[in-house]
Amino acid sequence: MRAGEDRCDVVVVGEALVDVFHDQVAVGGAPLNVARHLAGFGCSPLLVTRIGDDAHGRRVLDDMARHGMRTSGVQVDPHAPTGTVQVEETGAGSHRFVIARDQAYDRIDPDLARAAIDAHARDAGCLYFGTLIGRTQAGRQLLDALLGAFPSRRFLDLNWRDGQVSVADALASADLADEIKLNEDEFAMLAHAIDPVPGSGRVRPAIGAVDATAARLLARGRAQSLVVT
Numbered sequence: 616m617r618a619g620e621d622r623c624d625v626v627v628v629g630e631a632l633v634d635v636f637h638d639q640v641a642v643g644g645a646p647l648n649v650a651r652h653l654a655g656f657g658c659s660p661l662l663v664t665r666i667g668d669d670a671h672g673r674r675v676l677d678d679m680a681r682h683g684m685r686t687s688g689v690q691v692d693p694h695a696p697t698g699t700v701q702v703e704e705t706g707a708g709s710h711r712f713v714i715a716r717d718q719a720y721d722r723i724d725p726d727l728a729r730a731a732i733d734a735h736a737r738d739a740g741c742l743y744f745g746t747l748i749g750r751t752q753a754g755r756q757l758l759d760a761l762l763g764a765f766p767s768r769r770f771l772d773l774n775w776r777d778g779q780v781s782v783a784d785a786l787a788s789a790d791l792a793d794e795i796k797l798n799e800d801e802f803a804m805l806a807h808a809i810d811p812v813p814g815s816g817r818v819r820p821a822i823g824a825v826d827a828t829a830a831r832l833l834a835r836g837r838a839q840s841l842v843v844t
Contacts (some may be wrong), residue, residue, distance in 0.1 A: 622659065622735060622736065622738065622739075623659045623660060623661035623685065623735045623736035623739055624658055624659050624660070624736075624739055624740055624741075625650075625653055625658055625659070625660045625661070625739055625740065625741045625742075625743060626660070626661050626663060626688075626732055626736045626739045626741070626742045626761075626765070627646045627647075627649055627653070627660050627661065627662045627663065627742075627743045627744075628646065628663045628664075628723075628728070628742065628743065628744045628748060628757075628758070628761060629644065629645065629647075629663075629664060629720065629743075629744055629745050629747065629748040630644040630645070630647070630664060630698050630718075630720040630745075630747050630748060631644045631646070631647040631662065631664040631665075631666055631675050631689070631697070631698065631720060632644040632647075632671075632675075632697065632698030632699060632700055632718065632720065633671045633674060633675070633697065633698070633699055633700070634699075634700050634702050635699055635700065635701050635702065636702045637704070640671070640674065642675050642678040643700070644664075644698065644720075645745050645747075645772055645774045646662065646664065646743065646744075646745060646748075646772075647662060647664065647675070647678075647679075649743055649772065650662040650684060651678075651679075651682050651684065654682050654683055654684050655682065659685070660684070660685075661685060661687070661688045661731065661732065661735050661736040661739070662679070662684065662685070662686075662688050662689065663688040663689075663723065663728045663731060663732070663761075664688065664689055664690070664720055664723065665689070665690040665692050665695075665719040665720050665721075665722055665723045665724070666689060666690070666691055666692070666697045666698075666719050666720070667691070667692050667694075667695055667696040667697040667718075667719045668691050668692065668693055669696055669697055671696070671697035671698075671699065672691065672697040672719070674697075675689075675697060676689065685735065687731055687734070687735055688728070688731040688732075688735070690719075690723060690724055690727050690728075691719075692719040692722055695717060695718060695719040695721070695722055696715075696718060697718065697719055698714075698715065698718035698719060698720045699715045699718070700712050700713065700714050700715070701713040701715075712776065714747075714776060714778075714779060720748065721750070721751045721753065721754055722753060723748070723753075723754070723757050725756065725757045725760045725761070728760075728761060729760070729761070729764065732761070732765075739767060740767050740768060741767055741768045741769075741770055742761065742762070742765045742767065742768070742769050742770065743770045743771075743772065744758060744761075744762075744769070744770075744771060744772075744788075745771070745772045745773065746771075746773055746774060746775050746776075746779075746780045746784065746785050746788050747774060747776060747779055747780065749780055749784055749788060750779045750780050755784075758788075758791075762791055768793045768794065769791060769792045769793045769794070770792065770793065770794045770795075770796070771788055771789060771791070771792035771794070771795045771796070772796050772797075773785060773788070773796065773797040773798075773801045775801050775804070782804060782805075782808050783808070785801075785804070785805065785808075786805055786808050786809070786835075789805060789832065789835070789836065789838065790835050790836030790837070790838075791836060791837070792836070792837070792838050793837055793838055793839055793840075794838065794839065794840045794841075794842070795832070795838050795840070795841050795842070796842040796844065797841075797842075797843060797844070798843065798844045799843060799844070802825075802828070802829075802843050805832060806828040806831075806832070809828075809831055809832065809835065810828070810831065825843075829841050829843075
């Protein structure tokens with residue numbers, strides 16, 4: 616947190632975790648990465664997450680301190696571990712991600728989250744969220760509570776992971792957002808979900824169909840913009 620700043624302009628909700636490679640451990644999680652970059656660009660984000668009372672949790676806090684980030688939105692769970700992802704190399708530069716279940720970020724306390732937002736980010740202009748945080752009923756209830764109480768823009772970074780969140784839940788999250796960021800494969804997945812073509816699977820829409828597909832996605836909910844990477 617930079618000296619003299621007492622308010623946060625962006626609320627970032629979601630997982631803080633560590634990526635465990637064969638030769639190193641790296642602090643990560645899309646929400647934490649986004650909050651870190653926002654801080655680097657001079658913004659004042661409030662990261663709402665939960666870590667374990669363990670070595671990985673201390674690694675997360677140390678990383679946030681090095682980047683001048685506020686930690687008042689970070690909850691510490693006395694029982695559940697800090698989130699971990701085992702990163703396995705599969706050859707040709709690709710990786711397989713094994714995301715552990717029942718981690719501290721699955722148990723973010725909504726009352727503590729609201730208290731942190733009320734204290735530091737009541738007037739924030741944007742709330743960022745992803746889909747991994749909604750993989751449990753508790754996570755979905757947390758998002759419902761925060762989104763219902765948050766009057767400003769909602770930015771969804773889909774960041775979908777197979778086996779963690781259903782396609783239907785990903786589509787429901789998209790319907791709640793004002794702005795959606797997703798990659799080409801996620802775009803194809805949602806396109807197939809709203810307009811299934813027998814035998815097509817999740818094939819990316821043809822160039823000429825991209826605009827029409829995007830328009831259908833935007834027409835479903837409250838979203839005003841869609842960014843495909």
